[in-house]
Every structure is written in C-alpha cells, then in structure tokens.
Amino acid sequence: xxxxxxxxxxxxxxxxxxxxxxxxxxxxxxxxxxxxxxxxxxxxxxxxxxxxxxxxxxxxxxxxxxxxxxxxxxxxxxxxxxxxxxxxxxxxxxxxxxxxxxxxxxxxxxxxxxxxxxxxxxxxxxxxxxxxxxxxxxxxxxxxxxxxxxxxxxxxxxxxxxxxxxxxxxxxxxx
Numbered sequence: 189x190x191x192x193x194x195x196x197x198x199x200x201x202x203x204x205x206x207x208x209x210x211x212x213x214x215x216x217x218x219x220x221x222x223x224x225x226x227x228x229x230x231x232x233x234x235x236x237x238x239x240x241x242x243x244x245x246x247x248x249x250x251x252x253x254x255x256x257x258x259x260x261x262x263x264x265x266x267x268x269x270x271x272x273x274x275x276x277x278x279x280x281x282x283x284x285x286x287x288x289x290x291x292x293x294x295x296x297x298x299x300x301x302x303x304x305x306x307x308x309x310x311x312x313x314x315x316x317x318x319x320x321x322x323x324x325x326x327x328x329x330x331x332x333x334x335x336x337x338x339x340x341x342x343x344x345x346x347x348x349x350x351x352x353x354x355x356x357x358x359x360x361x362x363x
Contacts, residue, residue, distance in 0.1 A: 191206045191207070191208075192206065192207040192253075192255070193205065193206060193207075193255065193256045194206075194207050194210060194217055194218065194253040194254065194255065194256065195217060195218040195253075195254060195256055196210045196215040196216065196217035196218070197215065197216045197217070198215065202218075204256040205217070207253060208240070210253075211241065211291070211295040211296060211297065212294065212295060212296075213296075214288070214296030214298050215298060216286075216298045216299070216300060217253060217298065217299060217300070218253060218254050218260070218299070218300055218301075218302075219251060219252065219253050219254075219297075219299040219300065219301040219302070220251060220252055220253070220254060220260050220263045220264045220267065220301065220302050220303075220304065221248050221250075221251040221301050221302075221303050221304070221346070221350070222248065222249045222250045222251065222264050222267065222279065222303075222304045222305070223248050223249050223303070223304070223305045223306075223358060223359065224268075224274070224277065224305070224306050224307075224308045224312075225305060225306070225307055225308065225359070226307070226308040226309075226310065226312070226326060228328050228329070229326040229327055229328050230248070230249070230326070230327060230328075230329060230332060230359075231249045231308065231324060231325075231326055232246050232248060232249065232324065232325060232326075232327055232332065232347075233246070233247055233248075233249060233250065233271070233272070233316070233321045233323070233324045234246050234247075234321065234322045234323040235247055235320070235321065235322070235344070236318060236319055236320050236321055236322045237322060238319060239320070240293075240295075241291040241292055241293060241295045241297075242291050242292065242344045242345070244322070245342060245343055245344045246343045246344065246347065247343070247344040247346070247347050248347055248350065249268070249272070250267045250268055250271040250272060251267070251301075251346070252266075252267040252270075252271075260281070260302035260304075261279065261281065261304070264279050264302070264304045265279065268306075270317060270320065271316065271317055271320040271321055272314045272315070272316050272317070272321065272324070273314050273315035273316070273317070274312070274314045277307075277308060277312070278306060279304040279305065279306045280304060280305055280306065281302060281303070281304055282304060282305055282357060282358055282360075283303050283354070283357040283358065284300060284301065284302050285299075285300075285303060285350070285353075285354050285357070286299065286301070287299060287301070287346065289345035289346060289349065290345070291344075291345060297345070297346060299346070301346075303350075303354075303357070303358050305358065329351075329355070329359065332351070333351065336348065336351065
C-alpha cells in the first residue's frame, strides 16, 4: 500500500509529507471535518478499533486529511463516501480552525481544519465502512454535550475542541 502524502508545513512551506510522520512529529497540517445535521441532531461516528489513533472514540460525522493537490471541498465529499457511503449531500464551508492535541501513542494532531456542514434528508441512507467506522448515531447537541460531560474519555480530543471553542461557528445556521 502506498504511503499517503498529506499537506504539511515544513520550514514554513506547504509540503507533501507521509501521514504517519506528520502525526509522529506533530507537524502542522491540513485537515477537513464534516458535520452532517438533521433537524436538531448531528450524525456522529465511533471510530473503528483498527484506526491507528483514537480507536473506539466518538467523533464528528467524518474527518480526514486532503491528499496532496486535493481541494478541501473535494476531500470532504470523498471522505463522506469512503467512511459512510454517503453521496449527494451538499456541503457548506463554515470556517477554518487550528488546534493541537495529543491523540495518544506519542501522536499529535496539529491541524488547520476546514470545517464543512451539510443538511441530511430524513431518508438519508448510508453504509459505514467497517475499517473506518464501528458505529454511528444521530444525537442532539444538548444530549451530546451532556454525554461528553458525563464520559469525556469516550470522545476524540478534536470533538471536545470543536464543541467547546467553536460550536457557534460550526453549528450556527447550517444553510
């Protein structure tokens, strides 16, 4: 399997760097996160146990790193398809957020994240990729916040950061 090269800043220049190396060195790199909304609910996913960091933790709908030369918008659509089998949902760019978080096993996420939201139809059908996602659920923001307070260890560091520091930017009017 070919190594995945993602855009990272090395010496102040955006450069293709192998994904695992980026996380081992804590290099600042590009990322994309998607939040699908349906009425007052957010689709969240539990990361597959085979993921190399944060396995089994709950996260936003999907997230990834753009491939070298890939636009953020194309990346967001690609990842919805790869992780959840979702196609045809229009996504809206919301903001760009930078954060740094320890994700365990000596790995660091230091991301410059393009955030996208989409409004899902009530009849949205999807098929999670079991190599990426072990479970999904629709949950209200209030219930999600309560559960994250009750059991913070069940959620990814970036979901904590997104909802604690950027919820209004991300989840304001989704249109």
